[in-house]
Amino acid sequence: MPLALQQADIPTYCDIRFASPHATFCVTFAQFGIVSGDGGSWGLPKLLGLSKAMEMTFTAAPIDASEALRIGLVSAVAEGDNLMRDANALAHAIADILPMRSAWSSACCAMAGHIDLRVHMDMAAAFQAIAHASPEHLSAVERVLRRLRRV
Numbered sequence: 691m692p693l694a695l696q697q698a699d700i701p702t703y704c705d706i707r708f709a710s711p712h713a714t715f716c717v718t719f720a721q722f723g724i725v726s727g728d729g730g731s732w733g734l735p736k737l738l739g740l741s742k743a744m745e746m747t748f749t750a751a752p753i754d755a756s757e758a759l760r761i762g763l764v765s766a767v768a769e770g771d772n773l774m775r776d777a778n779a780l781a782h783a784i785a786d787i788l789p790m791r792s793a794w795s796s797a798c799c800a801m802a803g804h805i806d807l808r809v810h811m812d813m814a815a816a817f818q819a820i821a822h823a824s825p826e827h828l829s830a831v832e833r834v835l836r837r838l839r840r841v
Contacts, residue, residue, distance in 0.1 A: 702733025709755045709764040716752040
């Protein structure tokens with residue numbers, strides 16, 4: 691049975707989405723005579739582009755995991771135990787990055803579609819100035835240099 695986007699609106703807010711190869715997705719609001727009330731009509735066009743979001747919304751046609759991956763609805767597809775293994779590995783890799791820096795990077799990416807390049811570059815420069823002055827930055831640079839010396 692397809693995961694109806696009534697239950698999948700919230701994942702459209704996620705930065706990274708994993709799915710089983712057996713997953714199917716569809717947007718079912720129109721066939722019930724309602725509209726997305728949890729933000730799917732906001733998130734889907736951002737993920738997929740307006741045309742694909744409208745197609746999914748108007749047709750309620752299910753798509754499989756490989757199509758969801760191809761169009762960007764999901765970030766990765768993995769089977770069974772590999773799904774959690776891959777998701778956990780990515781979560782640990784992200785957690786190894788300094789939390790504030792990954793939050794700033796996330797903010798820059800999230801805002802990119804809403805602000806012009808000049809404002810974006812100013813925001814990134816402000817984050818860079820703060821980051822460059824931090825002891826965490828110096829430690830991270832030293833870690834990378836140590837790793838490079840071993841190679």
